[in-house]
Amino acid sequence: MTNSETTLSKLLAESEFNQECKELLSSLPKDKSFFAEYLYQYEGFWYPPNLLEGVLYSQKHFQARDSDIIVVSSPKSGTTWLKALVFALIYRQDYQTPLESHPLLDNNPHTLVPFVEGFNFHTQDTSPGIFSTHIPLGSLPESIKDSPCKLVYCCRNPKDAFVSLWHFMKRLALKEMAGCTMEEMVRGFCRGSSVYGPFWDHALEYWKESRENPGKVLFVMYEEMREQPREWVKRIAEFLECSFTKEEIDNGVLEDIIKLCSLENLSKLEVNQKGKLVNGMETKAFFREGEIGGWRDTLTPLLAEEIDKTTEEKLIGSSFRFFC
Numbered sequence: 645m646t647n648s649e650t651t652l653s654k655l656l657a658e659s660e661f662n663q664e665c666k667e668l669l670s671s672l673p674k675d676k677s678f679f680a681e682y683l684y685q686y687e688g689f690w691y692p693p694n695l696l697e698g699v700l701y702s703q704k705h706f707q708a709r710d711s712d713i714i715v716v717s718s719p720k721s722g723t724t725w726l727k728a729l730v731f732a733l734i735y736r737q738d739y740q741t742p743l744e745s746h747p748l749l750d751n752n753p754h755t756l757v758p759f760v761e762g763f764n765f766h767t768q769d770t771s772p773g774i775f776s777t778h779i780p781l782g783s784l785p786e787s788i789k790d791s792p793c794k795l796v797y798c799c800r801n802p803k804d805a806f807v808s809l810w811h812f813m814k815r816l817a818l819k820e821m822a823g824c825t826m827e828e829m830v831r832g833f834c835r836g837s838s839v840y841g842p843f844w845d846h847a848l849e850y851w852k853e854s855r856e857n858p859g860k861v862l863f864v865m866y867e868e869m870r871e872q873p874r875e876w877v878k879r880i881a882e883f884l885e886c887s888f889t890k891e892e893i894d895n896g897v898l899e900d901i902i903k904l905c906s907l908e909n910l911s912k913l914e915v916n917q918k919g920k921l922v923n924g925m926e927t928k929a930f931f932r933e934g935e936i937g938g939w940r941d942t943l944t945p946l947l948a949e950e951i952d953k954t955t956e957e958k959l960i961g962s963s964f965r966f967f968c
């Protein structure tokens with residue numbers, strides 16, 4: 645068993661659950677999985693037990709402040725990038741160009757921006773607080789829904805998000821993955837039984853909320869940010885009420901932030917090549933190719949078609965469309 649295997653398996657499956665959580669788990673629908681022994685369905689979405697425990701904890705204890713910013717995504721949809729961008733945007737006055745001593749140069753974005761469901765949100769004592777979550781809209785802690793805090797949702801094409809997850813799991817050599825074929829994993833993903841899945845319902849709920857409540861939720865597409873980072877980073881800044889001034893644009897602050905947070909830059913930093921998060925996960929696992937349509941190198945046409953079919957079914961009655 646490799647180190648990362650031990651750590652992640654432990655993280656996903658062997659936590660010591662409190663009594664309340666154990667009782668809840670025994671009452672929930674469960675499905676065999678390759679993330680942990682079982683995923684459990686809670687409020688319509690699927691979780692490994694330890695992540696569900698984090699969701700329950702956050703529902704009880706997370707107190708959003710009015711000024712807080714929450715980066716939201718399904719796993720593998722651009723979380724790490726958006727965390728870095730929002731952090732760099734909000735603190736850009738504190739770390740002027742040239743960016744030689746920026747915290748993102750020696751901290752992984754996941755260290756700087758804690759997860760709402762990660763038990764360590766208490767460590768964030770700055771204002772505004774920047775947090776991140778994969779929690780579906782309906783299961784967010786009430787204080788997030790009720791306060792004027794803002795949510796930036798990052799969505800990605802399901803085939804690329806799936807393939808990214810596949811490579812991530814493979815790299816972490818999770819023991820539950822042993823013997824799991826890609827066909828099985830695609831099938832699980834399509835029936836919604838994937839971490840924080842169904843992937844489509846997750847995106848659709850936030851997309852709808854962004855339409856109905858545009859001051860609360862900004863919906864961004866990973867692919868559009870890749871193609872037009874200037875446009876989108878400016879739009880995110882506007883949404884977060886920290887628009888770029890003309891002087892900043894003239895001085896190249898926008899370009900510096902884009903460069904600092906780029907996959908090319910972050911992935912070559914020592915902290916992201918050799919570092920580990922507090923939970924033991926290797927930081928390099930969060931960076932790969934970031935390609936649009938990269939799924940073609942991994943998915944067979946048949947498996948791609950299976951995901952497309954689910955996408956088609958899920959989008960019936962909605963005008964929402966994924967990027968490609």
Ligand SMILES: Nc1ncnc2c1ncn2[C@@H]1O[C@H](COP(=O)(O)OS(=O)(=O)O)[C@@H](OP(=O)(O)O)[C@H]1O
Pocket residue numbers: 717718719720721722723724725728804807808809811905906907908910930931932933934935938
């Ligand atoms: N800075 C930056 N810019 C653009 N793309 C980036 C960046 N950082 C990570 N990535 C790519 O995002 C994919 C990982 O997704 P997440 O960050 O959402 O993963 S996680 O949910 O936080 O585990 C994963 O995509 P794939 O390359 O397709 O696997 C990463 O390569």
